[in-house]
């Protein structure tokens with residue numbers, strides 16, 4: 001074989017090997033040579049079986065809870081498919097293996113390898129973590145993705161989680177939430193006086209500043225408490241879930257926008273020792289599954305919320321209301337106070353909040369000439 005031909009031959013075999021996989025290489029070589037001999041015996045032996053790794057994924061959700069629990073189920077399914085069964089993930093609902101609110105510690109300590117939650121659940125332990133889920137008057141889904149994935153947010157998140165031996169990934173987003181269910185109209189800030197509302201986290205602190213009381217309870221208890229008047233109001237996520245949970249039977253005013261959660265991000269957190277033990281291809285697969293769930297959940301909410309809202313209004317006669325502008329302006333002022341107090345109380349929260357504010361300025365300037373005109377264009 002001349003040198004030139006040999007180079008071509010090697011090049012073609014190389015392409016063939018990449019395209020058909022190593023198992024077919026013997027056949028490709030054989031046909032290139034134009035010889036009809038049987039493949040040598042050692043090349044038809046079965047490849048050694050890859051080691052199967054078994055992981056546990058604890059979640060903060062009820063079993064297979066629509067969208068949220070489902071996205072954890074899907075992460076397990078996608079990792080299984082992409083890894084051809086080499087990484088098997090068993091998903092546990094909140095309380096099945098560890099209490100829902102014990103998920104952070106369970107992953108941190110390595111009791112389970114993975115957890116699916118929202119990082120603001122860990123506010124008591126890691127106050128700075130709240131910014132990676134949602135803060136009042138914070139980012140929408142598009143902006144939090146931009147901040148965390150491309151604007152330096154992930155480096156900060158990894159830094160905040162490093163002392164807990166955790167590696168975080170984004171793994172879902174609700175989009176803009178609703179403002180909540182109320183039994184009376186909210187016409188001015190005075191209407192928050194004495195209002196008992198189920199509203200978690202920083203939004204709850206804002207409500208407290210407005211004269212109300214934020215009451216925490218598990219998702220499954222909200223409806224009964226609202227119906228019995230233990231609480232006067234509640235927020236959850238948006239029409240898709242709120243319709244299923246039946247809140248319309250216990251409250252008649254449905255307010256927007258969800259100023260306290262404008263695009264709540266969910267997390268897939270992984271114990272770092274477990275993560276470091278994975279081969280590089282499985283790491284890439286886990287990361288790809290997290291990315292997929294991030295866009296899957298947001299797309300599901302965006303596609304399905306409006307039909308649920310129409311049903312609430314048309315069938316169940318819910319009264320859709322917008323918070324008055326002066327109320328929103330005042331809530332914004334109180335939110336800034338809450339966030340500044342948080343930053344002043346904890347150096348890590350200050351570092352994250354400063355970065356958040358810098359990115360917010362950047363994205364708002366860009367959105368001023370992109371997203372804002374887009375909103376106007378639709379109404380022309």
Ligand code: CA
Pocket residue numbers: 177235236237261
């Ligand atoms: Ca909510």
